[in-house]
Amino acid sequence: MPSNFNPIRQGKQQQRLPQYRYRKPARNGNESTMKRRAIIRMCFIAFVCMLLLHQLYLMVEAIIDIPNTTTPEKVVSSNQDISDTVPVEQDVPPEIITALQAKLEPMTQTKIPKIVHFVYGMKDRNPELDLIQYLSIKSAQEVIKPEKILFHYHYLPTGEWFELIRPHLTLRQVDIPTKVFGNRVDHYAHRADVVRLDALKEFGGIYLDLDVIMMKSLDHLLDEEFAMGHEGVGGWSGLCNAVILSRANAPFLQRWYETYKHFDQRRWNHHSVLLPRLLAANFSDEIRQLEYDAFFWPLWDKDGLRQLYLEKSYGFANNLGVHLWDSAANKHLTKDITPQVIQEVDTSINCMLRKYLPNQVEARPGACDIHPYPVGENGQGMYRDGYD
Incomplete structure (x- = not known):
């Protein structure tokens, strides 16, 4: 008999052995049941996650108006009766219906006049015109060579840069539009959107944001009725209203303005960028669409x-x-x-x-030599490959 033999301890081990063997099949059965339950729970969680993701997508789509396709689908031709062409079940945006039903006034100009428009002072009293804004106006004056520069403002700017450019401006004070077609307009950027359309409807001409720097003449576009530039390759982000060329009462401009009957200030760039692109898909004969690198390249990213x-x-x-x-x-x-x-x-x-700049310095040799990135198939440089 081994010296370390303990009959009491050995007896306990012998007693536990049948008990262990007896319970083993039951534990295997429990493991199988637990696995089935775990699989069912995982499937249920996955199903709930899919539902939540779908709801999240719908919420994001409602907020930022994600287009259903890369190019806006033409809903209906502008020369057809909407009741004959659009099935009842088709989801036609209300803005398109309003644009189709717009009662257009005749154009009063045979070409786009060389009148440049800027809008300013929709926010605070005594705003100060900054250097970039001065350079924007100065570049338009020298490059476009306009008949006049209409400076639409509510609060007149101050500062040295304004005083320097002021002799070249035709000042026109306007009321701040707090409503458009009864819809509230609270943000100064949306107010400026309304003022620019009003100005172009009345005078025609070339509207520029005060952070647009002109580089080349626009004379070759003045025979168009209306023109805007794509924001992003292929206009994936829309048609940007920072640059607009229009005859007075151009049909596209009138249709666009009428869609403000549906204006919702919670949709940040819907009426200013996204909607013009949708309108252009349906009224393509009323607008000249310029390539993405006409004004809006490089992008804002x-x-x-x-x-x-x-x-x-x-x-x-x-x-x-x-x-x-x-x-x-x-x-x-x-x-x-x-x-x-x-x-x-x-x-x-x-x-x-x-x-x-008002006081130019002699250029340093080679200071502005450009060192471009390798050009890819779908963009203008290494940062733009794949934007198409």
Whole structure:
């Protein structure tokens, strides 16, 4: 007998052995049941997640108006009766129905006049015109060579830059539109949207945001009825209202204005960018659509702003002008910009702005040589491959 033999301990082990063997099949059965229950729970959770994701997509789609296709689908031809062409079950946007039913007034001009429009002072009293805004007006004056520059304002700007450009402006004070077709308009940007359309309906001409820098003449577009530029390759982001060319009472302009009967200020860029693109798909014979690099390239994303403000990688070869996306760049890139910064820091945009400064300095040899990124098939540089 082993020296470490313990009959009491050994007896307990012998007693437990049958009990263990007896319970083993039952435990296997429980494991199988637990696995089935776990699988059922996982399937249920996956189903609930799918429902939640679908609801989230619908909510996002309602907020930002995600288009159903890459190109807006034409809903109905403008020369057809809507009752004959649109099935009852088809979901036609109410703005398109309103645009189709608009009672158009005759155009009063045979071409787009060389009148440049700017809108300002819809927000605060005693606003100060900044350097970028001065350069925007100055570039339009020198490049477009307009008959006049109509400066529509509610609060007259102040500051040295305004006093410098003021002799070249025709000042026109306007009321702040707090409503359009009975719909509230609270944000100053939306108010400016309404004022620019009103001005173009009445006078015709070329509207520019105060962060658009002109580079080339627009004379070749003045025979058009109406023109806007794509925002993004293929206009995936819309038609941007930072640059609008229009005859007075152009049909497209009238239809667009009528859609403000459905204006909802909670939909940030719906009426200013997304809706013009949808209208253009349905009234393509009333608008000239310009390529994405006419005015709105580089884009407002981090890579586009880097190309504009921090590098010398973009040469503006195809641009008629460029939108500086001041609302996106203001926090870090344009807030503290000065004439000295423009003169001494060699970037893509600074090299274009120097010629419009009041006191120009002789250019340094090679300072503005562009070093572009390799061009890909679908974009203008390495940051744009795949945007198509």
